[in-house]
Amino acid sequence: MMMKRSIQRYVPLASLSLALWLAWGCEGNDTAGADLPPVSVSLVTKTSSGEVESTTSARRVVVFDEADKCVLNYSFVPGSGALSLKSGTYRMVTLSVPAGLGGLPDAGTTAGITPDLALSFDAKASITPFSLSELTEETLSAASVYTATLxxxxxxxxxxxxxxxxxSSAKFTLLGMYASVGLDGTYAxxxxxxxxxxxxTVCFPTPGAATLSYSVDGGEPRxxxxxxxxxxxxxxxLELAWGEERQEIVIRQTTVTDWIPGNGGGEAGSAE
Incomplete structure (x- = not known):
């Protein structure tokens, strides 16, 4: 059964903004947007803590028109990217593209990209930290700055x-976590x-209370x-302990904290 859930945000979300810094047109100008010169859009990315990114890792911005047709799939390095678009209203999303991430066509290709396009990791690739901005509607009518918080x-x-x-040794499996996330932030x-x-281990979220499966020394999974x-x-x-009396693993303590990728990146499990 397909499960879907919108992406959870763990910090107050600073909405993506389009700061228009030049006025357009002149008094009495009723020229249609399609006849105006292209709009220059500078690209800025921020971390979840609100800091401007200084990474050399490429980011990807995907742009949809008002009919949700993909019109741009552009790769850029934070601090150096810019777009040229016709005046109009668009929906825009920015994401990191870690190794092994599948589903997103190469930069420059727009065919087959939809707002709910499922992004997942290749079957033989480990899940690694992956960031995604909110898909927001932006109206362009003059040179602008598009700021995406990843x-x-x-x-x-x-x-x-x-x-x-x-x-003795134990092996663990996280059961029923989400397998993908869409450009619109919907998990499935x-x-x-x-x-x-x-x-x-870096994982995708779970649709509800998580469950582990484990086996000790190759025994029957529990x-x-x-x-x-x-x-x-x-x-x-999770602080786990072996219960000798019942011959099972029990949870001693559960702790949930914020996690910023790069600050304790995690060991990736094998997806094989």
Whole structure:
């Protein structure tokens, strides 16, 4: 069954803004927008903490017209990007493009791109930190600055297991996390994803309270309900312990904190 949920924001969202800094036209000018010269649009990206990005990693801006037809799929490095568009109203979204991210055509290609285009990681690629801005409507009529705040679309799951019998090991899988996120911020699909038994794993969020499956020394898998959802931009830390009496793993403590990709990036689990 397909599951969908809009992208969760873990900090107050500074809305994407289009700061118009030149007035257009003159008194009595009723020329249609299509007849005006192209509008120059400078591109600015910010982190979830509100700082202007200084990374050398490429970002991608995707632009849709009023009919939601993709008119631009442009790659740029923060601080140096600019667009040229006809005057009009558009919907615009900006994202990071980490290695292994699938679904988005190469820069310059617009065919097949829709606002709900599903972005996921290739089957043999590990999920890595991925950021996405809000898809916003922008009206262009003069030289402008488009500012996109990139927020995490992924989350971090951290496990610590204590008390396992000497020589024993455990394997864990996160059950039913979302498999993709659309350019419009809508999550969809379902995927069981292996996670590190001792460390941090970057994951997509879960549609509700998360559940782990685990096995000890290759034994019969058991399910471990976490009781908390894994949300975009959050680090969910689980302190787990082996219960000798019942021969099972139990949760000792659950902690949820904010997570900014790059500040403890996490160990990617294998998707094989």
């Amino acid at each position: 927020l995490p679309a992924t989350s971090l799951l951290s496990l610590r297991v204590s008390g396992l019998p000497e020589g 699909g379902s995927l069981d994803y292996p996670v590190s038994a001792s460390g941090e 399910e471990l309900p976490i009781g908390r959802a894994l949300e975009a931009g959050n680090r969910l830390t």
